[in-house]
Amino acid sequence: MHPLCRFAFALPVALIAASMPVFGEDHQSANPVYSKTGPDAQGYGQNLGYPVGLPLLRQPYMVGNYSHYDSLHPSHLVAKAEKPSPFERASTELQVSYRYKDQTLTVQDYLARNPTTGLLIAKGNSILFEHYQYSRNDEQRFMSESMAKTFVSMLVGVAVAEHKIRTIDDTVETYVPELQHTEIGTTSIRALLHMASGIQYTQSYSKTDDNAKLHELLLSPTGPGPIATVKTFNTRVAEPESVFSYASLDTEVLGLVLTRSTGMSLSEYLQTRVWQPMGAEADARWIVDNTGQEIASCCFNATLRDYARFGLMLAHDGSFNDRQIIPRQWVLDATRPANPGSFLALGKGEHPSGYGYQVWLLSGKRRMFALEGVYGQRIFIDPESGLVLVHTAVRTQAVGSPGEAELHALWNGLIKEYGTSLPM
Template sequence: MIRLLMLAFLSMLAFKGFVFAQSGPVFSDTGPEAEEYGASKGYPVPPFEYPPGLRQDFMVGTYSHFDKVHPMRTVPKPATPSVLKRATEEIVPVYHYDGRQKTIGDYLNTHPVTGLLIARGDTILFEHYRYARSDQDRLLSNSMAKTITALLVGIAISEGGIRSIDDTAATYVPELSGTEYGATPLRALLRMSSGVAFREQTYQPDDDIIKLHKALLGKDAVGAIAALRQFNTRDAPPNTRIAYASSETEVLGLVVSRAVHMPLADYLAVRIWQKLGAESDAAWAIDPTGQEVAYCCFIATLRDWARLGLMLANDGEWNGQQIVPRQWLLDATTVSPDSYLRNTVAQSWGYGYQVVILPGERRMFLLLGISGQGLFVDPESKLIMVQTAVRKLPVGDPKSPEAMALWYAVVAQYGHR
């Protein structure tokens, strides 16, 4: 009876936002602006997605049950998951931001985070869920999926399906012959530097990203080839300047699936997901032609996102296997200071192969998605932090830099082995 009363008391503290050390996942039914996010309605899932201005009361439901909104192809888990250990007590990092010292509890109480997990090596140090989400929910990636697509490019090259990243896209996707994207080398597509005009800035209806998204997942969707043919004006030569464009990842997804003669989800399953020892099936949204939407719309549990991050932190090795070629990952996550691939998101940040490279001499990188999705990786310490969130603004949220402050504090305090 005493134990039950103590558990009830701890649950009440967690609900009210108190921070305390314990072992195991922590769950809360609430979060910042919980009522506006649909708490009293059970965080509902809409009958169809509303891009780009998804109603706030539908965001939590959509971002954790995307498979109820769009058709998806399953990425099956293996028979046996890999083991993730758990620290005896969860960490309680502190960080400085906005002129004062804060705790990770302060962060959760002021940011619309659905899940936050920190791990090092093979050990979970912190795992919290908000807005009634659980460790069984498969949480949406948004553009974190771009890095997964680039990993598959690297594996396809190692297996000979793709001969060279200096080949053009039309080499593998003949339907793109005669188009600017078809004439673009894969290297430029990997680096978001095709030179093809594509606007992806505000995620408002006049942005090209919304036209592309509707052409793939809208009610009158036409599929990837037809969708990409909308964008056929070149502004610059390939490999000369960065211009973030989800369309470039979509081209890469087509290249991989054609080169390996199987759907992206199936290739991901046998080459990465099952080798990771994922504990749950994942899924990837598909367009009307059955092609995966390569730039987004992949769903997985938070611990499986962590497994992916820990594999990346180990330069492609996990569960006793080299899953992604080590040299590919080094090339993908390293940019020289004088390269045009620097100065992307902010001064001195970089862009690799569909991945953001963080500033500083220490090699750290970030899988980044709109509305607050992020998977931070520090190969030196084998430390990762994965966050899923429901920020109302797709990009440009004034609070979003606080995640970086938290991450750098976590590395400083726990980035040792």
């Protein structure tokens, strides 16, 4: 069970947006395409109107919950820009094929085979493909899961550039004095960015792992608050910056460092430094704990097109619409391929190329990287071509789903067919 599924009340179906778009199958242009159904639609609650309610991962509620998660918990507003940055649209919708299990498949085959709620592909500033399933639409905000971690790391880069954080080699306790004399307090910001705090923490997505405990404490309306929650994990098992161990704990501490160093909430800092400068077209929401601190490791909610804007900004090394929003060198450092032999060059499983600053590095001959969240949330980015793929989903398996390998195959097919460099 997902660590956020610890509360067992239900919200009415009426919370789902009453006005829905006209659904159709127009594949001639790159305008949004909507479908009322999707793979195993009845299992995902189609006959119930895709209801919203907790537990989060009860399958008939997943579609509704992942597109209305900010109705389930308190959240902070991340306000849209006064003047959204415009998107162009391809006159003909992208058609891409890929190889998977000795078959040649199309992007339409992918959607028919996988519980994807939204899929958007963009290149440069042009949308090439935008499809929604299970009655989802382009005005709904989709929950990020751990894609939010990369948002946090980019804010750290902004805070360094603004001299609010002196250096990422500073320790946590420099900015969060309540964590003095704790193991996490003596850990460097750099180690947190690399998921290398060395603090004992289990994240297997079970009911009883440390990650479940962390999120239960943070999301409980009677929880002890973020400082006391973080102090719960105080056993060092490795020196900082020596062993990679994926831990949402590390991102939560980065969130505390940011709020203390900037004097602003994560939502306000994101809004003023990134969201509005990049020209977001819709409001976003970030879930908060009972003290008003954002859940830094997850729970950011935004539309697909605004996720695409964020991805395109990273594809352009922090620049969007001729404006440098995140420092270019920070984005390069955050997404640089790991050195062979480094503890960050993982070399196995789904991520053979390793890890950067709260961002996954993709295999290949050129620099590519991804924002990832459990249950199928992804943003793939190829800076060389400017290609970005945004994927939201409701997989019933947190990690290791067969759909993950197929999504990577789709991305590889996309790069093969459309991954030529952008003109200079």
